[in-house]
Amino acid sequence: MDLTNVLSQLESADGQDIETLLREYNRENSRTFTFDPKEESLRSKLCQSVLVVLGMKVQPSCQKTCLETLRILSRDKCVLAPIATRDGVLTLARMARLNAGEMAGDEQGRPEESTQSEEEESVVVEALKCLSNVVYNSPAAQQVSVDVKLAHGLCAKLRASSACPHEVGLFTLRILFLLSALKADLSEQLRKEGQAVKLLTEVLERTLGVSWEGPYEVARPDPQATPLPAEDNERVMEALKALFNLTVSSGGKEEEHQYRLITAILRHLLMLRTVKEEKTEEVHSHTINVLSNLPVPCMDVLIDLPVQGGVEAYGGKNMDAIQVLLDFMEKRIDKGSNYIEGLTPVLTLLTEASRHHREIRRYVKAQVLPPLKDVKTRPEVGTTTRNKLVRLMTHVEMAVKLAAAEFLFVLCKESVDKLCKYTGYGHAAGILLNKGLLGGGRGETEYSDDEDTDTEEYKTAKPFINPITGHVEEPMPNPMDEMTEEQKEYEAQKLATLLNKLSGQRLIRPMGVKRDGTLAPLEETLHVPHEEHTSGSDTD
Structure with a gap:
């Protein structure tokens, strides 16, 4: 459709004609929308005209069609100026039934309507989709959203709409996530106020159907229960993404109770399964990201489950969630790509949990670094978790190899000798250099005295292990064994000639x-002071 004709017809058309005209435009452009620079000003004018129509009293079906047009146009970042204004954002907020902080009149503080027709609900969904696009693509709209306190309207909608339709709840959470990600000052404000974190925690509780068996203990999921539905999984992931932004800077003691509640819910989420394996992995990834933000002392909630029982060998603690984290880590290693975003968060989480919680460290070490038996194979060769992590210690990405090395270092209780035992000095040299421990010793963290016995195989082979490679090497043949005496003499003379030549050229x-232990030219070290030769001569 020619945009000039569309604009001219919009000026004189009534509600029904506007709806027909824009519906045709949407049909033609919904899938084949192109960003023609020549039509940029026309598309911007169309945005303005559609906003004017939304300000008029038109039927919900016409409102929905107008919002669909804006959603299509909002893909182009260059035409959003009319929408990225106070009036534009407030118009979309009104269509989405959001009570933004600066909306005047009876809109301010209006309660969420309990009953909406299907047509009215579709208008709300389209308005939320529009807001999502506009906020994502326009920095100006992001600032306006902060100014009109759109986030407070989003929180109010989540709080009032406990049984809101799926798409309404999903896009409300998505816009809150976008604002908290793109406007750091807003994220900090919401975190300090504390209500948004609490609200998102309640959203997770509602969506997951959480029931509590203790202060920080969620009832075990029924093994026979159906997997988490796809729609619930989508809302959970959007809530986790927003929660991640709001917990980047964890608070003090006064927020510890809230963080422990979150940790308990996240543990429950780790034990759930969704209808698709890839979606389970995705939600676990977001769960791990949030767990990485929470204070390390809260990690005891993951294992301290008296009602659900535990493992006697690890102080009666329940290690199910830790095993899920280990399985997730190995899957991400095996995937072989996107290690920085996909693998380093779980490595960091397991590292810090192991550093501060003895039972977690002992369990993880038993899975990752079991007592050495095979000492004839290089540490990086093989399919065990240890082999895979040692290979990562020489990865091209600095963040990846440091995360893997730090993880193994903590499992070895930051002991240089133990790290070299499991990885070889060559692999460990990088992290030891960074920590100033190339000469041996321990890190700064104090660890309990766990029993750490060596296997008989390791004790027998220890004297023959190459400390650089970390394994027993096959003896190399001596090249001189097959030489005659004349050949040996020739090679010795050749070596002496080369050394003299290099010395004469001052190359060596x-x-x-x-x-005093310092190096000096050989002639200086052979010089003996005169007084040492004549000591005692005065008494002759």
């Missing part, structure tokens, strides 16, 4: 060790 210089 014989050095010795002085009494």
Whole structure:
């Protein structure tokens, strides 16, 4: 459709004609929309005209069609100026039934309507989709949204709409996530107020159907229960993404109770399964991201489950959630791509949990670094978790290899000797250099004295293990064994000639060790002071 004709017809058309005209435009452009620079000003004018129509009293079906047009146009970042204004954002907020902080009149503080027709509900959904696009693509709209306190309207909608339709709840959460991600000052404000974190926690409780068996203990999911539905999974992920932004800077003691509640819900989420395996992995990824933000002392909620029982060997703690984290880590390693975003968060989480919780460290070490038996294979060769992590210690991405090395270092209780035992000095040199421990010793963290016994196989082979490679090497043949005496003499003379040549060209210089332990030219180290030769001569 020619945009000039569309604009001219919009000026004189009534509600029904506007709806017909825009519906045809949407049909032609919904899938084949192109960003023609020549039509940029016309598309911007169309945005303005559609906003004018939304300000008029038109039927819900016409409102929906207008919002669909704006949603299509909002894909183009260059035409959003008319929408990215106070009036534009407030118009969309009114269509979405959001009580933004600066909306005047009876809109302010209006309760969520309990009954909406299907047509009215579709208008709300389209308005939320429009807002989502506009907020994502326009920095100006992001600032306007902060100014009119749109986030407070979103929170009010989530609080009032406990049984809201799926798409309404989904896009409300998505816009809150976008604002908290794109406007750091808003995220900090919402975190300090505390209500948004609490609200998102309640959204997770509602969506997951959480029931509590203790202060920080969620009832075990029924093994026979159906997997988490796809729609619930989508809302959970949007809530987790927003929660991640609001917990980047964890608070103090006064927020510890709230964070422990979140940890308990996240543990419950780790134990759930969705209808598709890839969706389960995705929601677990978001769960791990949020767990990484929470204070480390809260991690004891993951294992301290008296009602659900535990493992006697690890202080009676329940290690089911930790095993899920380990399984997730190995899946991400095996995937072989996107290690920085996909693998480093779970490595960091397991590292910090192991550093501060003895039972977690002991369990993780038993799975990742079991007692050594095979000492003839290089540490990086094989299919065990240890082999995979050692290979990552030489990864091209600095963040990946440091995360893998730190994880293994903590499992070894930050002992240089133990780390070299499991990885070889060559692999460990990088992290030891960063920590100033190339000469041996321990890190700064104090660890309990766990029993750490070596296997008989390791004890027998230990004297023959190459400390650099971390395994027993096959003895190399001596090249001189097959030489005659004349060949040996020839090679010795050849070596002496080369050394003399290099010394004469000052490319090498014989050095010795002085009494103070420093290196110096050989002639200086051989010089003996005169007084030492004549000591005691006065008494002759």
